[in-house]
Amino acid sequence: MELSVLLFLTVLIGLLLLLARDHPKAYGCLPPGPQPLPFLGNLMQMDRKGLLQSFLKIREKYGDVFTVYLGPRPVVMLCGTETIREALVDRADAFSGRGKIAAIDSVFQEYGVIFANGERWKALRRFSLTTMRDFGMGKRSVEERIQEEAQCLVEELRNTKGTLQDPTFFFHAITANIICSIVFGERFSYQDPKFLRLLDLLFQSFALVSSFSSQLFELFPGFLKYFPGSHRQVTKNLQEIIIFIEQRVEKHRETLDSTAPRDYIDAFLIRMDKVRLDKTDPNTEFNQRNLIITVLSLFSAGTETSSTTLRNGFLLLLKYPHITEKVQKEIERVIGSHRAPTLNDRANMPYTDAVIHEIQRSSDIFPIGVPHIVTKDTHFRGYIIPKGTEVFPILNSTLNDPHYFKKPNTFNPDHFLDTNGALKKNDAFMPFSTGKRVCLGESIARAELFLFFTTILQNFTVATDKAPEDIDLTPMECGVGKLPPPYKIRFLPRLSN
Numbered sequence: 001m002e003l004s005v006l007l008f009l010t011v012l013i014g015l016l017l018l019l020a021r022d023h024p025k026a027y028g029c030l031p032p033g034p035q036p037l038p039f040l041g042n043l044m045q046m047d048r049k050g051l052l053q054s055f056l057k058i059r060e061k062y063g064d065v066f067t068v069y070l071g072p073r074p075v076v077m078l079c080g081t082e083t084i085r086e087a088l089v090d091r092a093d094a095f096s097g098r099g100k101i102a103a104i105d106s107v108f109q110e111y112g113v114i115f116a117n118g119e120r121w122k123a124l125r126r127f128s129l130t131t132m133r134d135f136g137m138g139k140r141s142v143e144e145r146i147q148e149e150a151q152c153l154v155e156e157l158r159n160t161k162g163t164l165q166d167p168t169f170f171f172h173a174i175t176a177n178i179i180c181s182i183v184f185g186e187r188f189s190y191q192d193p194k195f196l197r198l199l200d201l202l203f204q205s206f207a208l209v210s211s212f213s214s215q216l217f218e219l220f221p222g223f224l225k226y227f228p229g230s231h232r233q234v235t236k237n238l239q240e241i242i243i244f245i246e247q248r249v250e251k252h253r254e255t256l257d258s259t260a261p262r263d264y265i266d267a268f269l270i271r272m273d274k275v276r277l278d279k280t281d282p283n284t285e286f287n288q289r290n291l292i293i294t295v296l297s298l299f300s301a302g303t304e305t306s307s308t309t310l311r312n313g314f315l316l317l318l319k320y321p322h323i324t325e326k327v328q329k330e331i332e333r334v335i336g337s338h339r340a341p342t343l344n345d346r347a348n349m350p351y352t353d354a355v356i357h358e359i360q361r362s363s364d365i366f367p368i369g370v371p372h373i374v375t376k377d378t379h380f381r382g383y384i385i386p387k388g389t390e391v392f393p394i395l396n397s398t399l400n401d402p403h404y405f406k407k408p409n410t411f412n413p414d415h416f417l418d419t420n421g422a423l424k425k426n427d428a429f430m431p432f433s434t435g436k437r438v439c440l441g442e443s444i445a446r447a448e449l450f451l452f453f454t455t456i457l458q459n460f461t462v463a464t465d466k467a468p469e470d471i472d473l474t475p476m477e478c479g480v481g482k483l484p485p486p487y488k489i490r491f492l493p494r495l496s497n
């Protein structure tokens with residue numbers, strides 16, 4: 001399939017190069033960058049090692065703000081902590097638009113909280129934040145939902161009897177179950193066929209979106225959409241997830257009690273009804289389409305991200321056993337072995353908190369950020385970026401910023417500890433990005449990471465069959481997302497249990 005796409009591409013590009021008359025317009029006054037070819041853009045400047053490496057190399061020549069043509073369209077790259085803050089925070093109005101991802105655009109079409117813009121985005125974002133905070137979804141807080149999942153996971157891991165396991169499935173399952181619990185009001189058993197199908201569709205889609213074929217598609221969606229490729233499979237997968245969500249919404253509708261929302265879907269349906277009855281807002285964004293696509297958005301944004309961070313985290317814990325031991329000492333001291341961890345413990349566990357920060361920093365899961373667009377013609381650092389131009393905040397350049405981290409290339413929790421051993425904030429720490437588009441699930445993700453790491457390490461010691469110095473951390477993939485290499489781990493029950 002991919003070969004056929006490549007062949008088509010080569011032939012078509014040849015033809016188009018022959019026909020090409022219009023150079024990319026020197027429009028606005030974009031930041032500098034390498035000279036693009038017609039249609040192909042800066043394809044020739046792309047490093048084999050991937051987008052991030054290509055951009056970092058171009059940065060060396062052109063500085064922190066530069067333009068790269070991905071195919072025919074210009075993208076403005078922002079590097080460095082100050083630059084990204086200046087744009088995403090100080091100039092939030094201009095820089096908080098959202099760009100598209102070509103391979104999934106036909107499904108999302110600017111509905112739902114991730115890909116919406118303007119008033120639609122504001123309404124969905126505000127609603128989602130307040131609903132998921134505190135008790136907007138009934139009596140159970142997000143914290144309790146995560147604690148429940150963590151105990152279920154411990155039981156499941158106990159069943160592995162200390163044998164070597166690829167942990168991927170477990171982390172997929174628990175992070176997806178948190179979203180299930182929030183939106184559907186229920187978690188699923190790890191053996192439930194419906195749940196397993198959902199996981200398959202979801203995680204297969206992530207792999208497809210980061211595939212080579214999808215990256216090509218991203219450059220030339222205009223005509224590649226007429227050819228087979230992974231974008232078609234992604235669309236099919238997402239449509240099947242949508243059908244699953246629609247069925248759940250239907251069930252919620254039938255059993256809705258407008259005085260007692262059980263979960264996110266209930267809260268949304270109640271709001272839909274209220275707007276309809278009040279007749280105050282004819283252009284309401286609280287409609288079926290936005291409900292379905294926002295739920296799909298929460299699955300898309302909130303599963304692979306947390307799961308990859310956990311997977312990378314345990315790999316690092318295997319690589320640095322003396323750090324793991326210190327975390328376990330802190331767990332023993334602060335939590336003990338007679339009760340489950342709670343979020344209140346975090347404030348008393350600066351070392352563990354620092355380790356989790358450092359895991360997130362070095363995981364660097366969105367090295368080139370998530371695409372933004374400028375919402376109007378924007379003057380920035382002497383350049384003029386025309387409305388609608390894409391902007392990538394290169395998050396790797398902050399997480400790896402030598403002005404903020406003493407040894408950015410080493411794994412060291414001291415990056416987040418002061419001399420008294422207290423947690424130290426760092427302005428360059430932005431794995432969730434920053435500004436108005438900052439990750440909507442930031443506090444949920446941080447709660448997940450803390451509760452999952454501590455609950456697992458309270459109940460198990462971890463081990464593998466390799467010596468720490470033989471553990472290779474080289475990422476398996478580093479495109480739009482960065483993925484750790486596959487590995488195996490043992491979860492050995494702790495003696496105190």
Ligand code: HEM
Pocket residue numbers: 098113114115125297298301302303305306309365366369370371372393431432433434436437438439440441442444445
């Ligand atoms: C370790 C875990 C996570 C990381 C590192 C992460 C990181 C990010 C990043 C970098 C963005 C893009 C921000 C931007 O546009 O500049 C984002 C957006 C988003 N994230 Fe997360 N995320 C994580 C977990 C979650 C979870 C658990 C949820 C849901 C409960 C979630 C929901 C979202 C949503 C809805 C958006 C889109 C926000 C918008 O466009 O307004 N994320 N996340």
Ligand SMILES: *[C@@H]1O[C@H](CO)[C@@H](O)[C@H](O)[C@H]1NC(C)=O
Pocket residue numbers: 151152154155336337338339340458459496497
């Ligand atoms: C995990 O360990 C804690 C503390 O020892 C204990 O309270 C809890 O029951 C254990 N979880 C499971 C599922 O065994």
Ligand SMILES: *[C@@H]1O[C@H](CO)[C@@H](O)[C@H](O)[C@H]1NC(C)=O
Pocket residue numbers: 052053361362363364396397399400408409
């Ligand atoms: C950022 O990218 C560089 C170059 O690929 C890599 O060496 C570094 O580990 C990345 N930074 C972080 C914090 O992961």
